[in-house]
Amino acid sequence: MTERLRVENLYKVFSKSPDPALRMLAAGAKKSEVLAKTGMVVGLNDVSLSVPSGAIYMVMGLSGSGKSTLARCINRLNEPSAGRILLDGRDIVAAGEAELRDIRRKRISMVFQHFALLPNRTVAENTEFGLKLQGVSPQARRRRAEEVLSIVGLARWGNHYPHELSGGMRQRVGLARALATDADVLIMDEAFSALDPLIRTEMQDELLRLQRTLKKTILFITHDFQEALKLGTRIAIMADGELVREGTPQSIVLEPGSDYVAAFTREVDRSRLFDARWAMTPVQPVPLAAGLCLAETADGGGLVLDDGGHVVGALDADTLRGLRDTAGLGTGGLGTLRKEFVTVRECDSLLDAARAHRAGRPMAVVDEDGRLTGTLAADRILAGIASAPPHPAGGLHA
Amino acid sequence: MLDANDLNVFPVDAWIQDGVAWIALNLRPLFLAIKWPVEYVLNLNIFLLQEIPFLAIVAVAVLLAWRLASLGVACFSAVALVAIATLGVWSEAMTTLSLITTAIVICAAIGIPIGIGCARSDRMWGVVRPILDIMQTTPTFVYLVPVVMLFGVGTVPGEVAVVTAAAPPLIRFTNLGIRMVETEMVEAGLAFGATKRQLLWEVQLPLAVPTILGGLNQTVLTAMVMSVVVAMIGAEGLGLVVLQGLGRLDVGRAAVGGIAIVLLAMMLDRITQKLAQPGGPGGRPLLRSLRALVRSGRPADDKATARPPASNPAISSPDQ
Ligand SMILES: Nc1ncnc2c1ncn2[C@@H]1O[C@H](COP(=O)(O)OP(=O)(O)O)[C@@H](O)[C@H]1O
Ligand SMILES: [Mg+2]
Numbered sequence: 001m002t003e004r005l006r007v008e009n010l011y012k013v014f015s016k017s018p019d020p021a022l023r024m025l026a027a028g029a030k031k032s033e034v035l036a037k038t039g040m041v042v043g044l045n046d047v048s049l050s051v052p053s054g055a056i057y058m059v060m061g062l063s064g065s066g067k068s069t070l071a072r073c074i075n076r077l078n079e080p081s082a083g084r085i086l087l088d089g090r091d092i093v094a095a096g097e098a099e100l101r102d103i104r105r106k107r108i109s110m111v112f113q114h115f116a117l118l119p120n121r122t123v124a125e126n127t128e129f130g131l132k133l134q135g136v137s138p139q140a141r142r143r144r145a146e147e148v149l150s151i152v153g154l155a156r157w158g159n160h161y162p163h164e165l166s167g168g169m170r171q172r173v174g175l176a177r178a179l180a181t182d183a184d185v186l187i188m189d190e191a192f193s194a195l196d197p198l199i200r201t202e203m204q205d206e207l208l209r210l211q212r213t214l215k216k217t218i219l220f221i222t223h224d225f226q227e228a229l230k231l232g233t234r235i236a237i238m239a240d241g242e243l244v245r246e247g248t249p250q251s252i253v254l255e256p257g258s259d260y261v262a263a264f265t266r267e268v269d270r271s272r273l274f275d276a277r278w279a280m281t282p283v284q285p286v287p288l289a290a291g292l293c294l295a296e297t298a299d300g301g302g303l304v305l306d307d308g309g310h311v312v313g314a315l316d317a318d319t320l321r322g323l324r325d326t327a328g329l330g331t332g333g334l335g336t337l338r339k340e341f342v343t344v345r346e347c348d349s350l351l352d353a354a355r356a357h358r359a360g361r362p363m364a365v366v367d368e369d370g371r372l373t374g375t376l377a378a379d380r381i382l383a384g385i386a387s388a389p390p391h392p393a394g395g396l397h398a
Numbered sequence: 399m400l401d402a403n404d405l406n407v408f409p410v411d412a413w414i415q416d417g418v419a420w421i422a423l424n425l426r427p428l429f430l431a432i433k434w435p436v437e438y439v440l441n442l443n444i445f446l447l448q449e450i451p452f453l454a455i456v457a458v459a460v461l462l463a464w465r466l467a468s469l470g471v472a473c474f475s476a477v478a479l480v481a482i483a484t485l486g487v488w489s490e491a492m493t494t495l496s497l498i499t500t501a502i503v504i505c506a507a508i509g510i511p512i513g514i515g516c517a518r519s520d521r522m523w524g525v526v527r528p529i530l531d532i533m534q535t536t537p538t539f540v541y542l543v544p545v546v547m548l549f550g551v552g553t554v555p556g557e558v559a560v561v562t563a564a565a566p567p568l569i570r571f572t573n574l575g576i577r578m579v580e581t582e583m584v585e586a587g588l589a590f591g592a593t594k595r596q597l598l599w600e601v602q603l604p605l606a607v608p609t610i611l612g613g614l615n616q617t618v619l620t621a622m623v624m625s626v627v628v629a630m631i632g633a634e635g636l637g638l639v640v641l642q643g644l645g646r647l648d649v650g651r652a653a654v655g656g657i658a659i660v661l662l663a664m665m666l667d668r669i670t671q672k673l674a675q676p677g678g679p680g681g682r683p684l685l686r687s688l689r690a691l692v693r694s695g696r697p698a699d700d701k702a703t704a705r706p707p708a709s710n711p712a713i714s715s716p717d718q
Contacts, residue, residue, distance in 0.1 A: 077585055105591030116586035120604050130590040133600065181590070 004053040010083035012043035043069035061238035109178035124158035168199035277346035279384030280374030309371035443496035467672030494635035501621035513572020556633025564621040571613025575606030
């Protein structure tokens with residue numbers, strides 16, 4: 001994935017003359033020290049990160065850690081004190097008034113925590129707000145508004161007023177307004193935090209669904225680690241204006257790196273976060289008779305594959321040993337193939353795998369094309385949920 | 399013993415007299431420039447209200463009250479106007495109404511832009527605010543002194559006093575209304591690339607309309623009070639009826655003037671108050687009301703879509 005947005009050594013000090021504070025920060029001072037010494041509040045302290053195009057990039061942290069400040073620096077609702085923000089290589093911080101306005105109109109749009117819909121305008125009028133500011137003709141912008149409203153599932157609500165809508169629907173309007181301008185970068189500052197838990201989950205699913213087709217670059221601010229894990233392709237964790245950990249959801253859960261981050265990951269439901277691919281034991285199929293291959297499982301049995309790599313049957317440990325002892329592999333006796341095995345996809349969560357598990361039946365893990373890539377034993381599922389290291393050194397055969 | 403009169407060593411009255419004489423002489427073009435538009439608008443209003451037939455005025459007032467406020471206010475307006483006519487002071491009432499409508503026009507034309515300027519510049523508000531404070535704590539009666547000295551006596555100087563007294567609330571409420579617009583709304587405008595002017599017209603002013611209309615209501619009431627008081631400097635209208643009645647010890651005549659004033663004041667208050675009430679039938683923005691008024695004779699059916707009560711800015715907590 002190409003890089004869309006890059007933040008380099010960004011500082012924000014809430015002061016008209018931030019230089020003394022910046023000098024202290026450059027010398028390694030912390031937010032609290034700067035506050036004690038100069039009385040200035042540090043919003044961001046040397047933040048650098050890179051957002052790939054098409055990612056949902058989550059910024060997570062406790063209240064006051066500087067998440068909103070970071071988001072608002074991107075479209076310069078907050079003026080950065082030092083550093084660069086590169087949008088496709090162009091520095092937003094250096095942009096003049098007209099260029100900044102153009103970036104805000106065409107490149108970066110925003111979804112607000114409390115929706116920020118104009119109460120005196122209808123849903124459609126709110127949706128076309130950005131286009132109106134750009135001077136798009138009334139017919140064209142109304143057409144576009146109706147288009148995006150149907151994308152977010154509010155096709156017939158255009159003529160209603162925001163106060164007639166529920167919170168979830170209002171935020172759909174907020175989303176529609178942000179989508180209407182065709183900006184490719186979306187900043188969502190705690191966009192779902194004001195919603196009831198059920199509605200929030202619904203909106204999260206909706207965002208993931210939309211993102212599959214829209215492929216926007218989304219900077220999503222949240223204080224909810226579960227939300228970050230669910231939505232994020234990458235997560236940046238902030239504390240006291242600094243970026244303390246950055247990575248994929250799985251890598252952060254596996255290696256928090258600090259107590260601050262570990263405090264978030266402790267409660268994580270790993271059975272949903274990790275997939276079968278992560279916990280499975282990869283297989284090395286060996287040729288068997290008549291174009292068939294055999295992939296051994298941890299319990300001494302094996303899965304039999306056709307020449308396309310698809311599982312056609314299973315052998316239990318006794319049968320397999322019998323085959324080896326008597327005729328050796330590849331001489332028939334395959335009539336004893338047991339059919340009972342279960343299949344999960346690589347991308348299925350461990351929770352799904354645990355649900356699919358049946359005692360005494362081997363579990364085959366297959367890729368998108370249905371080809372066997374690994375096997376998954378019950379103890380590996382449990383170890384994965386308890387977050388043991390991903391792969392044992394060996395011991396595939398008892 | 400020290401007597402209070404012994405302290406009266408400075409001839410302040412003479413100084414002021416001289417100062418005002420100097421100002422009146424040397425700044426005469428300035429005062430003429432102030433007086434001219436006031437006189438022009440006032441004469442136009444007096445001409446219109448005196449020439450338009452009684453029934454037409456009642457009809458227009460009823461229609462306005464109905465569309466801007468409610469049917470009840472419309473009925474009240476009809477009764478009040480007919481009552482004023484039966485009291486025999488119709489012409490005087492129309493003069494008073496002219497003083498008020500002129501004040502509304504001029505205050506809106508001057509006060510709203512000043513209010514907007516104050517909302518956008520702390521420095522300007524820092525200058526204007528103390529002036530408004532002084533103007534609003536000064537008893538209406540005292541206004542008359544500088545007005546007479548600088549503009550003379552009569553209906554037009556009276557109107558100058560009315561305008562001066564009635565403008566401060568509108569300036570204040572316009573400033574307040576714009577400043578009260580939630581920061582998240584303003585930021586939504588900025589985030590989507592609004593220019594300063596777009597921010598004002600697309601976000602701030604529309605959201606400030608209910609507050610500005612509240613200021614308009616205050617302006618109307620102040621103008622009503624002042625239009626009576628200025629009878630003392632020779633302005634015509636219902637105030638003069640009361641003043642003459644008192645002067646001639648004609649209690650009946652004075653009471654007739656008083657009753658007409660009260661009726662007129664109640665009518666104007668009801669109409670403009672409903673305008674400013676968020677959520678009420680008049681809760682829709684003034685422009686839309688006026689447009690609806692022009693479009694059809696039906697009562698507005700957008701009650702269901704009236705704006706929600708303006709949310710309290712204190713509640714909108716800063717984002718965490
Ligand atoms: N306009 C401002 N003026 C001064 N300090 C501010 C301002 N906005 C935010 N801050 C401070 O900056 C820090 C980070 O705030 P913010 O980015 O809003 O945190 P978060 O969104 O993570 O809760 C906090 O200490 C906050 O008090
Ligand atoms: Mg925040």
